[in-house]
Amino acid sequence: MLSCEWAQTLTRYDCKPVRGIRGELGLRIGTPFSLPDDAAITLYIIEAGDGHLVISDNGDTFAHLSALGLDLNHHSKSRVLRDIVKAQGVTLGDEGDFKLLTQKKNAPWNFARSITALLAVAQWAREQMSEAPIGHDLIAEAEPYILARNPTVQIKRRVHVRGASMVDHIFDFGHGSDVIDIISPSPQATGGAMRKVGDVLNGPFADTYLPLIIVDDRTEPRKAENEIGILASLVRTQSFSSLVMPRH
Numbered sequence: 001m002l003s004c005e006w007a008q009t010l011t012r013y014d015c016k017p018v019r020g021i022r023g024e025l026g027l028r029i030g031t032p033f034s035l036p037d038d039a040a041i042t043l044y045i046i047e048a049g050d051g052h053l054v055i056s057d058n059g060d061t062f063a064h065l066s067a068l069g070l071d072l073n074h075h076s077k078s079r080v081l082r083d084i085v086k087a088q089g090v091t092l093g094d095e096g097d098f099k100l101l102t103q104k105k106n107a108p109w110n111f112a113r114s115i116t117a118l119l120a121v122a123q124w125a126r127e128q129m130s131e132a133p134i135g136h137d138l139i140a141e142a143e144p145y146i147l148a149r150n151p152t153v154q155i156k157r158r159v160h161v162r163g164a165s166m167v168d169h170i171f172d173f174g175h176g177s178d179v180i181d182i183i184s185p186s187p188q189a190t191g192g193a194m195r196k197v198g199d200v201l202n203g204p205f206a207d208t209y210l211p212l213i214i215v216d217d218r219t220e221p222r223k224a225e226n227e228i229g230i231l232a233s234l235v236r237t238q239s240f241s242s243l244v245m246p247r248h
Helices: 060-067 075-086 104-128 138-149 187-201 221-231
Strands: 014-019 025-034 040-049 052-056 098-103 155-162 168-175 178-183 210-215 236-239
Touching (some): 025 104, 025 138, 040 104, 052 104, 060 104, 075 104, 104 138, 138 155, 138 168, 138 178, 178 187, 187 210, 187 221, 221 236
Parallel strands (some): 178 210, 210 236
Antiparallel strands (some): 014 025, 025 040, 052 098, 155 168, 168 178
């Protein structure tokens, strides 16, 4: 049965029980992301029978963007939107709803993919409106994917770990024994991560925590590859693209 307690295996975002149009159980999940008019991106999870769930925005995204003056009913634009979300397994329904059908056991991963799809739609809309694209909140965007690696393990934000210098270092996430930072592909970010990790690996909690650095490679893949190569000499490292790569 769907409940906000169960939803903790997907996300720590705000959750509220709802009912579908046919009375089926569902959840309303508010995310920290927004559309160009600052309307929050919200997802709904509804039971679909046979161990399946539908993850949908209930048509909210399409309605908000249409209200902003984007003619999304034009065939060319709706085709573009379908192509944008297709990579994440999301479809655009006839009623303007972005949705994804998933087995319940795969819900954590597909919930994260649904967020990625709607973020891509929001970014496209800003470009159509000639607005300067805004940077994603990397930490918030990564969170559901990190949790999806093992939904049974608790995830924490801003984990403090003391290093050999007796300085408390803050990592973006703790997930089991992993302490994780999400960084941009820059020498400054790499240098800071290496100093932090080096201090922790030589500190009193070296046997307790396993650092992991995730580098955002989506806009500058070659630059990210260089920074990953540098970091890999000291610490476990992966690209953001590999973090969000479909597993099913």
